[in-house]
Amino acid sequence: MRTILNIIWLVFAGFWLAVGYALAGIICCILIVTIPFGLASFRIAAYALWPFGRTVERDPDAGVFSLLGNIIWFLVAGIWLAIGHVVTSIPLFISIIGIPLAVANIKMIPVSLLPLGARIVDNDQSRTSGT
Template sequence: MRLLGNIIWFLFGGVFMGLSWWFFGLMALISIVGIPWAKACFVIGQFTFFPFGKEAISRQMLHQKEDIGTGTLGFIGNVIWLVFAGIWLAIGHILSACACAITIIGIPFAIQHLKLIGISLAPIGMTIVDKEVADALYQKGEELK
């Protein structure tokens, strides 16, 4: 089912948003200063091409440690990202979600676009994992509470 969802997603809009991520990655790469963001753009772009079966989670959650946050530099990096690229990618995902939500069949794709808005706005400190890994981490986090 994931394969079918990813193929339909890619053909009917995912390719455009994935290419948008790669475009911003190239712009960051060209600027030299943005090289750390460029790598993230290419990883998230690949995730945007085929999002079903994967999930974006906090690195802090992945490592289950209190001290692995983005910190001050990560926060500043996310603010810089938001100004130069994040807002534009988020707008793209919002418009794509609206277009997908027009039909009943497109609603799951609209929901996926809405999920991608969060990582569009603040990608530093996030990582992409398989859905099963994310579910196991969520379950483990609930057990620790």
């Protein structure tokens, strides 16, 4: 079922989301100072391409630089990305058949708001799946 949902997601939303995040990552890497943001954008792009069966975990050892970077990211890009995910999920929810895609879109909001210090892992490898 995950594979079917991922293929549908890829066709209708995932490809364009991944392209957008990848372009942002390229721009951030070109600017050198923002390379950590670029790497985070590439991680989110991979997650946006194939989200079903994966989850986001926070790294407890992320540190103060991740916190500061997340504050900057939140103010510059994160809030706009979250709004974009919410806006695109509304028509998916209304269409009923797109509800799983809307849920995946909403599931991306935490990592798009605060990407530094986050890991994207398979559900099978999640630390929280066993507890």
